[in-house]
Amino acid sequence: MSTVHIRQATYNYQVLRPIVFEMLGSGEGPTIDIGTRVLIKPNFLAPAAPDQAVTTHPLIVKAATEFALEKGARVQISDSPAMGSFSKLWKKGGYEEVLKGLDVTVSPFEKTIAVDVGEPFGSIDIAKDAMEADVVINLAKLKTHTQMMLTLGVKNLFGCIVGLKKPEWHMRTGVDRQMFGRLIVSIFEAVGPAYTIMDGILAMEGQGPGKSGTPRELGLLMGGKNAHAVDHVVCLQVGLDPDTLETQRSARALGVYDGSVHINGDLNILDDFQFPELGSLTMGPEFLGRFMRKFVIQQPVPDNKACKLCGECWKYCPAQAISYTDRGITINTDTCIRCYCCIEVCPHAAIRAKKPLAGSVLTWLTKKR
Template sequence: MFDPVSLARCRSYDPDEVGSALSAVLAPLGGMAAFVEPGMRVLVKPNLLSARPPERAVTTHPAVVRAVVEAVQACGGVPVIGDSPGGQNTPSSYDALLRTTGMMGVIEETGCEYVYFDDESVAVPSPDGLVFRGFTIARAVADADAVICLPKLKTHQLTAYSGAVKILYGCIPGITKAAYHLHAGQDREVFADLLLDLHAAIPPSLSVMDAVVGMEGKGPQSGNPRQIGLIAASASCTALDYAAALAVGLDPLSVPTIARAAARGEGPAAPGDLRVHGPPIAEVRVADFVPAPASPPSLPSFVTQFGGRLVAARPLVDAGRCTACGTCAAVCPPHAITFVPGEIPQIDEEACIRCFCCQELCPQGAVEIVRPSVREY
């Protein structure tokens, strides 16, 4: 049986309401004191995908981060906020991201520390990994006495859903992520196994999910904010993801990380495997939550080898929305995007590995994921 998942209703980001919901969600788990002892250096890792304001629902809301930081401090711990957004990062771009997302306000008002992940990295083993036996991660993650992850409940056009397991990808510094995407290629199950291998190497002590307002549709950056009204927590990332998927009406086993965790014996395989504290999931389930529009099933290798081009989803630049900033080309792991300043980027479909980093990180939401019809060919 996996660690329990705790749920609490939270209708807004009012600081008092968030604080009360956090206390309620942690109480069945033993409170924050069950995870933090005096003097511990605690890495608080939110989802800071990109420099977007909190109301866009792209990143973990600062009210949730503040509540967790203050709870860690109340236990005598030393909280440190940190993450590594996708793409090329610099100290100045990271500072701007912290300010835009509201993190700097939390840092200044609580007096907690923050860390720039891309400064220094270290290798960590994953001896039982199926895809990788080791990872390069930010030294700040390895040096922490405890890690508390704060995922945002969102859709994702590669992994269908982004939650407690997926957030760990941000522990890999900046452009180093590209090498792992290249290894996984077009196989979503391989990428899911990669994420689970990473989870095994650096399991968080606790995950607290911001599902007050999540994201539906074209996540993880270009979707629409959606009121969900929950804070959720667990010491088990895989159980938390299973419960969160149920809460928004997704079939958990349609999410590659959840399905692979179940197959590996590392996560629930059915609702009966969950232990839930707080309101029953059936009572808080969101009706007609919009899933990611391009979450295609993984295709057999012979199909992707010989006919994948005909049926695989692919990124397409919307010329009407593109501002020719060049971000998509800069973050493309296989360098499959050609960009000439002032012109619309061109995507080489043969070189494209369908990691959808271009869609995930386009600041204008100008990259669509489409599935071609055989008639096109």
Template structure:
């Protein structure tokens, strides 16, 4: 019998630092984080997909500030990094005005630039960032959003950010023959991670479209777990969505992963039903995973331009 997996759901109606900090303290205590983290390298890995389009596409800067304060209080050495679709993590932080919110904390910004080629379990070869794995605790901080290719994006999909730059688009082309095949790649990335937790930003979720364009939905939820698959399963429940329409959940269930089983999840704080009736809308029809070749060439050109103008 699989061990029960804790999913910590808290109610946060707005990005208020005191409310965020209290919720995060409760989540981290339930996840068993030690009170002292002196000397520990904690990597904050938000969703910094782009500096363009809706601000809802990125993890909130207020949440990042609250996490930075929390881990600073516990004596940690805080790192922050991601590999955005366009430009650098630093450029997205500036464009989204997140940099000003976190500047008072001693945070080391790390760009994901050092390639490490990995052979994964299900016949994938992928190049990831060495910087993303060089930490004692990997804090995965996804934004809860609709996703036109993967139905929704939450904890597992956010891990795709450890794949280096343009190699993301190549992975779409090479491993995106089906939605389930691409989902398998996401699931295989989990095994590369050091100790990790996921903190999902669902205070202002994005629905109807995504991952960059979409509409605001005031979900009022901040969630935590130490199993990204279980986190995704819980969020699908919370949003009252059909799990069989979510490729990542389908692939996880096919593998019989413990986090894909509803009966394996326990909720010490709030329950998913307390968030029912939110009205979250996910795409009815999923787009193909591979990018149009012309779009891929344009994306490549834009990356080169942004790199030259950092």
């Protein structure tokens, strides 16, 4: 059974620091020794002032950093912002001023390594720094999310997908919220953070996770070794059935969380927290997402001259994106998640991965810059 700590807190550093140290120093806290490579992964969605509740508050980042430094660790603070530059975020978010003088490495995620996250996604490019750290401390933000209801501890690790790969994965999973939830959980499990702290002191409700959301003071800091358990407790806290959160359902379906949790602290359930109206999973206008999926990003393409209509591909397809007639098969680019399982199981080599012409031209132009 996983323990989740709930503490009343403010952004007064004299109050905040001992709470963060208590959580990280608890029996379920990370093991950090001299020379341990510690990666601190905040929620760095976009450049925003702390009072906008878009990113993890800089004082929480400072407290976690000082905890690791006092243990003798080598500390790095990194993320891959979805919008805006890392340097602008670092300055506008107050991190430059608050962490001034601390012996840490600060950099955006850039290099990636291929990691097999299991079926149906297979090999995914994940931030190299996250995969090679000895300890990852996950500093999440309690926010609503118009695509996935809430963005909490587990989803915070989606930030380990670097740069333009984020919207590509949004497009690849398309309209399938369940599949996207499974993808997020698979990435989270691959990175495997040692501890998660949830910044709910100034949370966000309404149409989050960006500046369209509404900051709301909750005065809460939550932490635990198991981010699935932390997210579970956050759902209870804001009056949401955890089973309605896709990452919670996916975690149980994958057998990585059994739903048992011990709460250390007071759970005061809110009955007026404002949730978002859920929209499309694709980033940007829906029509643009459909265009990108059909004409830009790589996709499986059937060779119906070689196809024997054996049925292996459509039986195995996790997204049920393959249909067939006596003339051959067709693949629905709106629902296809580009897992390429069809290519793997086809015994006749009748399906291949191909980037559409527009995508090839865009790739060429990008490389020429």
